[in-house]
């Protein structure tokens with residue numbers, strides 16, 4: 001175990017959390033969800049852990065919702081949060097955290113890339129007194145070299161740019177104590193990057209290592225374009241550095257233009273001005289135009305986010321909610337009608 005922050009740690013009195021919530025966001029996972037549910041239950045049952053599994057359907061267009069509802073009907077330890085449309089993984093995780101009742105909560109993907117066998121090690125970190133136990137990827141099985149390289153570069157850049165950066169090679173697979181979950185769910189920004197949010201709330205943190213398994217079935221939901229947008233979200237919700245960089249870029253270009261202007265004046269004074277300098281003008285003007293557009297684009301990215309946040313809309317709507325109601329779980333009413341969650 002690799003402690004990141006060790007201040008004020010004292011081991012918890014209990015061996016295990018009284019209730020462990022597993023939060024699983026899923027979008028079009030009909031091929032994987034049954035295997036996921038079976039594997040997680042098997043591991044948790046054999047460890048004698050009280051648990052609830054919260055399946056969040058993030059607006060799937062395949063049979064995922066129906067399968068989840070069936071699972072809930074058959075297993076009282078399983079809850080179903082059906083979002084009114086696809087809100088994206090970050091918001092689906094938040095919806096799951098909002099509905100989790102556990103003393104500790106583990107966030108896991110539906111495709112079994114996060115091995116349920118690692119839950120025991122996560123709980124061990126909780127027992128030692130940590131509030132956040134990150135699962136660090138030892139490898140990135142099932143991801144091509146380009147994705148691995150860009151992911152690494154992205155997290156390196158984030159760490160350089162921001163004050164509290166997400167740790168490298170940590171995805172959303174992690175355990176959060178009740179204290180950490182209560183903190184995370186108070187952050188209601190729309191443009192959310194959960195890895196950044198988890199890092200921002202702080203609390204004593206440690207990590208365990210795990211091997212990423214290949215996706216059990218189905219396909220990744222993150223194509224190149226989605227990943228690109230996700231990384232813009234990651235940067236803009238995490239740091240103002242691009243705005244500052246724009247200012248410095250502007251200053252640098254202005255300084256360069258001023259210096260080259262001086263050179264032209266001196267040259268003209270010393271040697272006259274034999275050529276009209278047409279290409280220089282075109283190149284300079286288009287270069288400056290390009291720089292201005294880029295800087296405006298960066299400002300626009302932030303302004304658009306300010307616009308969206310000021311609308312202050314609820315993060316998501318729940319179409320249907322079936323809470324866990326099993327003997328092992330906290331008392332909860334079944335089949336609560338649809339409601340709005342701010």
Ligand code: UDP
Nearest residue numbers: 025026027058088089092109110220221222
């Ligand atoms: N997911 C989601 N909403 C989305 C996209 C993905 O809830 O809009 C879920 C998906 O079903 C899976 C998890 O997020 O449980 C991770 O997605 P995926 O495995 O496609 O990502 P990768 O592991 O390839 O990065």
Ligand code: MG
Nearest residue numbers: 109111113215
């Ligand atoms: Mg995956």
